[in-house]
Amino acid sequence: MNPDAVYKVSRDDFGGSPAGGDATRHSNMGGAPGSIGLWVFMGVVAALFSLFLAAYAMRMDSADWQRIALPWQVWLSTALLAAGSVAMHIASRSARAGNMAPARLALRLGGLGAAAFVCSQLWAWQALHAIHVVPANNPAGSFFYLLTAMHGLHVIGGLVGWAYAAAYRGSGEGAVLRITLCARYWHFLLAVWAVLLAALGWLTPELVRYICGIE
Numbered sequence: 519m520n521p522d523a524v525y526k527v528s529r530d531d532f533g534g535s536p537a538g539g540d541a542t543r544h545s546n547m548g549g550a551p552g553s554i555g556l557w558v559f560m561g562v563v564a565a566l567f568s569l570f571l572a573a574y575a576m577r578m579d580s581a582d583w584q585r586i587a588l589p590w591q592v593w594l595s596t597a598l599l600a601a602g603s604v605a606m607h608i609a610s611r612s613a614r615a616g617n618m619a620p621a622r623l624a625l626r627l628g629g630l631g632a633a634a635f636v637c638s639q640l641w642a643w644q645a646l647h648a649i650h651v652v653p654a655n656n657p658a659g660s661f662f663y664l665l666t667a668m669h670g671l672h673v674i675g676g677l678v679g680w681a682y683a684a685a686y687r688g689s690g691e692g693a694v695l696r697i698t699l700c701a702r703y704w705h706f707l708l709a710v711w712a713v714l715l716a717a718l719g720w721l722t723p724e725l726v727r728y729i730c731g732i733e
Contacts (some may be wrong), residue, residue, distance in 0.1 A: 552695060552699060553695075553699065556699050556702060556703060560703070560706050563672060563706075563710070564710070566668075567665075567668070567669075567710055567713070567714070570661075570664065570665055570668065571665075571713070571714075571717055573661075574661045574665070574717060574721075575717075575721065577657050577661065578658075578721070578722070580657065582656075582657060583657055583658055584656050584657075584658055585658050585722075586646070586651055586656065586658045586659055586662060588642075588662075588715075588718060588719050589642045589645040589646055590645075591638050591639070591641045591642035591645055592639075592642050592715065594638045594641075595635050595638040595639050595642065595711075596711065596712075596715060598631050598632075598634045598635040598638055599631065599632065599635045599673075599707065599708050599711055600708060601627075601631045602627070602628045602629070602630070602631025602632045602634075602635065602704055602708075603628070603631075603701075603704045603705050603707075603708040605624045605625075605627040605628035605631060606624070606625070606628035606697075606700055606701035606704040606705070607701055607705070608620075608621075608624040609621045609622070609623075609624035609625040609628060609697050609700070609701060610697055610698045610700075610701035610702075612624060613693065613694045613697040613698065614694055614698070618689045618693065621697055622684070625680070625683065625684055625697055625700065626684060628680070628700070628701075628704060629677060629680040629681070629684060632673050632676060632677055632680070632704065632707075633677060635673060636670055636673055636674060636677075639666055639670050642666070643663065643666075646659065646662070661718075662718060665714050665717075665718065666714070669707070669710060669711060669714060672707060672710075673707055676700070676703050676704065676707060679699070679700060679703065680700050682696070683696035683697055683699075683700050
């Protein structure tokens, strides 16, 4: 066994259990509920956004639909969220390799990227409001605000979990699990954002009718 790959295990990492082997087994068992819980939560969120996108596609065929041009801040937001996801991937990989110092640094950078994403989205809203695109005067604008707001709320929720993981000072499997779950959620947020961006930027009534087989 490579001694460099061995985690530093403390009693705090496993709830203060005095038995190292029992503590390790407890940690391995305790990681499963957290991982499964996150998968279930992401499944529910994916279903929620699928319903929103279905409503968006059906609403596009209305006579009062006026497509809006996405502000350039949206592309900045995309770059920031992608950078945060890359940082989280590095954090997770470093943590699993036992390199906790670079893992924590990458974890912080990932969180900063997500926080900057939220700020950039608020900037995009401000840009749309400046050209009089508000939720009340255009269904396309209403859906833009709704979809990006819902995504932003899930990013903010992720930042709450990120703060919990960043504040955890242990270096055992508990720390690795927290960082790994943060990385998984960040990748999910990026995937959802990519789908939303594709729908908001390129989905048209003609394409919706073609997909649905409507002449």
